[in-house]
Amino acid sequence: MDRDTFLVWLSEMDGLTPEQRAEAARVLEGPSSLESLLEMLEQRVGAERRCPHCETPGAVIRGRSNGLRRYYCRGCGKTFNALTGTPLARLRHKALWTAFAESLRAGETIKQASDRCGVAGTTAFRWRHRFLRAAKTDPSKLRGIVEADETYMLDSRKGDRKLDRKPRKRGGKAAKRGLSREQVPILVAADRSGSTFSTVLDAVTSEALADHLAPVIDKDALLVSDGGTAYPPCAARLGVTHEALNRSAGQRVRGDLHLQTVNSRHERLKALFRRHRGIATRYLDSYLAWYHLVVLPTQPSPRAILACIAGLISPKQPACISNAN
Ligand SMILES: [Zn+2]
Incomplete structure (x- = not known):
């Protein structure tokens, strides 16, 4: 349609009844x-x-x-x-699901989500966890060069009835730096095509690492880690080749080997954690699902988010853009 014909067509919209208007809007x-x-x-x-x-x-x-x-x-x-x-079976208010998917995409707090959807805070909270628990976030296999590294999250027993230590102020600092009983390790592994895997670890041991990586890593992969002592026996258990970068000796890149992909993944995960300060440790799995659902994919649509939540598709992982050079 040329511009003039279009303007004539538009001007005729003035003559539409309210019902016709609504119908036209639905079609558009x-x-x-x-x-x-x-x-x-x-x-x-x-x-x-x-x-x-x-x-x-x-x-x-x-x-x-x-x-x-x-x-x-x-x-x-x-x-x-x-x-x-499915976990969505008894979830009511379907008409609000799209708005809630928008809210997840925007990384909103419970307060913002309840304002956006016009539901109580407790409902927004329940939905968030129900949606995220339902989300299908299985990565495709990790192939080729696979970078693996842990990041740490302050252990927060917020909301837990039994505390085996003194309560700490929300968002506080761990008493000790690095690995301590107050830090929860999170393993992130990523290949160069963008496939990313993450999980909460009980401990950084070769057994735990191998158990989690075995289902997702390809047998022909080349596992790259820092100098952590758990990785060589982990790679042996998995039967994959392993290369370590000695970062304490200042080695960040060796040929094609580096940990920039996984470390940039860590940064994005930490940004999500920062936005939702004081995340209770028992909800970390939900936040990892959130990370795979909306943080890693490039601008996922509410439609795509809902389809992942309904278990119809897996989130589309972006290709890796970080490069050693
Ligand atoms: Zn039947």
């Missing part, structure tokens, strides 16, 4: 993030319509409920929908 917006999510969920049930309760296929459609088709299983007589059996 396209399907909402929520609608397309629900559509994707329905597709997952597919033609097979297998019952999540008893595995019998061929359920019949019995109307709709809460925006989703309701299926009736003739095997067990129960009904189900596309969310049954």
Whole structure:
């Protein structure tokens, strides 16, 4: 349409009834993030319509409920929908999910999220953890040069009833620097294609490192670490080649080997932690899911965030941009 015709067409909008206006607006917006999510969920049930309760296929459609088709299983007589059996199954207020996904993307605090969505703070808190627990954040395999390094987070028992030490003021400093009982180690491993893995460790031992890395590291990978003593036996357990950089001797780069990818990942993780000061240790896993869901991917859409939360896709990891040169 040329510019003049378009202006004429626009001027005719003045003659629309309120209903026509609303209809036109819906067409212009396209399907909402929520609608397309629900559509994707329905597709997952597919033609097979297998019952999540008893595995019998061929359920019949019995109307709709809460925006989703309701299926009736003739095997067990129960009904189900596309969310049954997922952590989102009983989560209400679907219409607000997109706004909540926006809030997660913006890294908002509970207060900001509850203001944005118009729900109580306790609801925003419950949603955050339910969404993040549901999020599918499995990385693709770590291949090629894989950098692994730990970062540390101050142990916070905030909200825990039993404290085995004196309570410390929120966001305080550990008494000792470096590794101590008051620091929780978090392992981050990343390859040069951008695939990233992270997990909370009980301790930095070769056994713990190998247990966590075994499912995600490719057998042909080259594991790069700093001089930490747990890594050589970890690599031996995993059966992968290992190279260590002796950073205490000032060695930061050796040929293609460096830890810049993983260390830049650490920085972004710490920025998330800083924004949500005083994170309770028992919620660290949720924050790591958040990190994989919205911090690492480049500008994820609410649509993509909801699809990850519904377990339909994994977050898209950006390619590595850091380089030794
Ligand atoms: Zn059934």
